[in-house]
Structures are given as structure tokens and as C-alpha cells.
Amino acid sequence: MDQLHSALNSLKLLRTNVGQIFESLGGGIRIEHGEEHGDNKFLHELQELLTTTNGYLRDLESTVNSLSTPPAPLTLGNTSFLVQELSQDRQALYSQLVNSYKWIDKVHDYGTIAATVLHANSLKRSYNSNSNKRRRPLGSCHNIPPSHFDSVLTNIERSFNDMTINITRPHATNAIVHITLGHVLKAVLIFKGIMIEWVTVKGYDETFDDDLWAESRHQVFRKVQDHTHSAMLHFYSPTLPDLAVKFFMAWLNSYLKLFSEPCKKCGNYLLNSYPPTWRDFRLLEPFHEECK
Numbered sequence: 001m002d003q004l005h006s007a008l009n010s011l012k013l014l015r016t017n018v019g020q021i022f023e024s025l026g027g028g029i030r031i032e033h034g035e036e037h038g039d040n041k042f043l044h045e046l047q048e049l050l051t052t053t054n055g056y057l058r059d060l061e062s063t064v065n066s067l068s069t070p071p072a073p074l075t076l077g078n079t080s081f082l083v084q085e086l087s088q089d090r091q092a093l094y095s096q097l098v099n100s101y102k103w104i105d106k107v108h109d110y111g112t113i114a115a116t117v118l119h120a121n122s123l124k125r126s127y128n129s130n131s132n133k134r135r136r137p138l139g140s141c142h143n144i145p146p147s148h149f150d151s152v153l154t155n156i157e158r159s160f161n162d163m164t165i166n167i168t169r170p171h172a173t174n175a176i177v178h179i180t181l182g183h184v185l186k187a188v189l190i191f192k193g194i195m196i197e198w199v200t201v202k203g204y205d206e207t208f209d210d211d212l213w214a215e216s217r218h219q220v221f222r223k224v225q226d227h228t229h230s231a232m233l234h235f236y237s238p239t240l241p242d243l244a245v246k247f248f249m250a251w252l253n254s255y256l257k258l259f260s261e262p263c264k265k266c267g268n269y270l271l272n273s274y275p276p277t278w279r280d281f282r283l284l285e286p287f288h289e290e291c292k
């Protein structure tokens with residue numbers, strides 16, 4: 001064991017020294033080498049470093065040579081019983097086991113880091129966190145009966161004149177809602193329970209076909225889609241999911257005047273050839289992206 005220790009030690013010395021060489025090489029000729037003959041002094045420094053490295057390398061070689069092969073593999077607790085395994089193809093289990101220990105260690109490390117990073121992210125979309133004391137029963141907004149969902153959406157449709165809503169359920173439970181807003185735009189809302197998961201916005205002249213995720217070919221509707229995603233997160237509320245959808249729809253409905261209302265701040269219809277694509281969350285007033 002002592003020999004192994006000294007071998008590891010000389011390996012460490014060698015690595016440190018090689019590190020120094022690269023550091024010095026990377027730094028190039030420095031001020032302390034002086035203005036005149038700086039290059040000579042630099043070369044001399046490198047040479048010295050290389051000589052020491054050679055010495056360390058020789059040390060390492062000699063200590064490694066004096067090491068003897070361990071008579072039996074190092075044991076990890078009960079795993080030594082694996083040696084008694086008779087079947088030929090199971091004898092390699094030991095090294096695999098060591099590898100999986102290392103792997104689990106790494107998973108543990110990464111897991112800890114990921115947990116720290118995720119914990120710092122306050123944008124929580126679920127109530128899974130243990131620290132939350134106002135915890136509601138899970139699934140309050142994921143598991144809702146389709147009839148309830150339909151009645152919420154029908155009520156919303158009734159309260160807006162120029163909004164038509166069409167609900168489909170191609171994948172059994174979760175609904176996909178097609179919305180047409182006057183002659184201005186079309187949108188597809190993909191729901192999970194009564195929580196909006198995704199929004200795609202397109203122009204009135206465009207179709208969705210099979211790909212509900214494909215973006216509009218008009219830049220203005222792509223911009224509007226970006227804003228709907230902010231709104232989706234803004235209005236999201238796991239405690240009052242019905243209300244969240246209603247607020248979102250009221251907000252979306254304000255795009256009926258996308259091309260016919262001037263910006264509330266600069267008073268213009270167009271800025272950088274865009275209409276006011278942003279809508280204030282509270283008063284639903286139109287703003288250019290640059291004016292909000």
C-alpha cells in the first residue's frame with residue numbers, strides 16, 4: 001500500500017510540473033525576463049522545467065516498476081463473494097459493479113447540481129414542491145372531466161362576439177382547441193387538463209393541417225405567438241385554472257384589433273413595419289414590442 005501511495009504521489013508531482021510547463025509556455029516571454037535577451041532567459045526557464053520533469057518521470061517509472069500486481073482484486077464488502085461465482089460469463093461482474101458504483105456517484109453529483117439549479121428557478125408550473133404549504137391535491141388542473149372543460153370553453157365563446165372555438169380530442173383526454181378570431185388570426189391551444197401547454201398562432205388565411213406546432217409564415221403572427229407564450233405563463237394559476245383560461249382568452253381576444261388600433265404609447269399604427277403586437281396583461285392595451 002505504501003508503494004502505491006508513493007507512486008500516486010510521484011504521478012501527482014509530474015502532473016503539477018507538466019502543468020507549470022504549459023503555463024509558462026502559454027504565458028510566453030514576460031516582463032520579469034527583462035527587455036534585452038528576454039527570449040534567452042525564457043528558453044532557459046523552459047529548459048530547467050523540462051529537466052525537472054524528466055527527473056519526476058524517472059521517479060514515477062521506477063516506483064511503478066517496483067509495484068507488484070495485486071494477488072487478488074481489491075474487495076468491496078460483500079462483493080468478494082462474487083469470486084465464488086462458478087458460471088464463466090458472470091465472473092466479469094466485479095468490474096462492472098465497480099463501474100456502476102462510479103456511475104452512481106456521478107449521477108448523484110449531477111443530481112445535486114441539477115436540484116440546486118432547479119430550486120433557484122421560481123417559475124413553478126406544478127405543485128410538486130414539498131416546501132409548499134398551501135399544497136393542493138395533485139391533478140386538480142390535470143384531471144378534469146371533459147364536460148366541465150367544454151362548459152368552461154362554451155361560456156368563454158359566448159362572452160366574445162368574434163371568437164369561434166372548436167374543441168377536438170384526438171388523443172382521448174387532452175383537448176386541442178382551435179380558435180378563430182374575427183378575420184384576423186387563428187390559434188391552436190393545446191391543453192393538458194385545463195392547463196394551456198402550447199399556443200400556435202397563424203394568420204386568418206393560413207391552415208394548420210397536421211402540424212399544430214408549425215409557425216406562421218408571417219412574421220407578425222410569429223411575434224404574436226411569442227407574446228401568447230408569455231401570457232400563457234403569466235395567467236397560469238394552478239389554484240384557479242378555469243379563471244386562468246378565461247383571462248388568457250380575454251387577453252387573446254384583444255388581438256381582434258391587431259391591425260386597426262394604434263400603439264398606446266407612440267400613437268402610430270406601424271413601427272419598423274410591425275403593428276402593435278404586444279397587449280398589456282391588465283388593461284389589454286396595444287403596444288409595439290419596442291414601446292411596451
Ligand SMILES: [Zn+2]
Pocket residue numbers: 263264265266267268271276287288291
Ligand atoms: Zn409604439
